[in-house]
Amino acid sequence: MHYAHTLEGRPPEDWEALEDHLHLVAEGKESGFSGAAGFADAFGAHEWGRLLGLWHDLGKYSPEFQAYLRSSNGLVPEKTTEVLVVTRAFGFC
Numbered sequence: 412m413h414y415a416h417t418l419e420g421r422p423p424e425d426w427e428a429l430e431d432h433l434h435l436v437a438e439g440k441e442s443g444f445s446g447a448a449g450f451a452d453a454f455g456a457h458e459w460g461r462l463l464g465l466w467h468d469l470g471k472y473s474p475e476f477q478a479y480l481r482s483s484n485g486l487v488p489e490k491t492t493e494v495l496v497v498t499r500a501f502g503f504c
Contacts, residue, residue: 412428413429413471413472414427414429414471414477414480415427415433415468417480417483417484419484420484429468429472432468433464433465433466433468433469436465436467436468437462437463438464446461447464447467448460448461448464451463
C-alpha cells in the first residue's frame with residue numbers, strides 16, 4: 412500500500428491511500444469539490460485537468476517518500492533504514 416498523507420499518532424491503515432488521493436484531486440467528490448477536471452471544465456480542458464490531478468503526486472510512489480512518511484510517524488521498518496540514511500545524507504528528506 413502506498414500513502415499520500417499520514418495522520419499523526421495513527422497507524423498506516425488509517426492514513427490516506429495514495430490512489431484514493433489522486434482520484435479525489437482529479438475527479439473530486441459529491442460534497443461539492445469538483446476536482447481538477449471540474450476546474451478545467453471552465454476552459455474546455457476537462458480531461459487534461461483530470462490527467463494532471465492523477466499525476467500531481469506520482470513522486471509519492473517512490474520508496475524514499477514512503478519511507479519518509481513512515482519515519483515521520485516513528486515507523487521505520489528495518490529494510491527502509493538504509494534508504495533513509497542515504498536520502499537524508501543527500502538532503503532529500
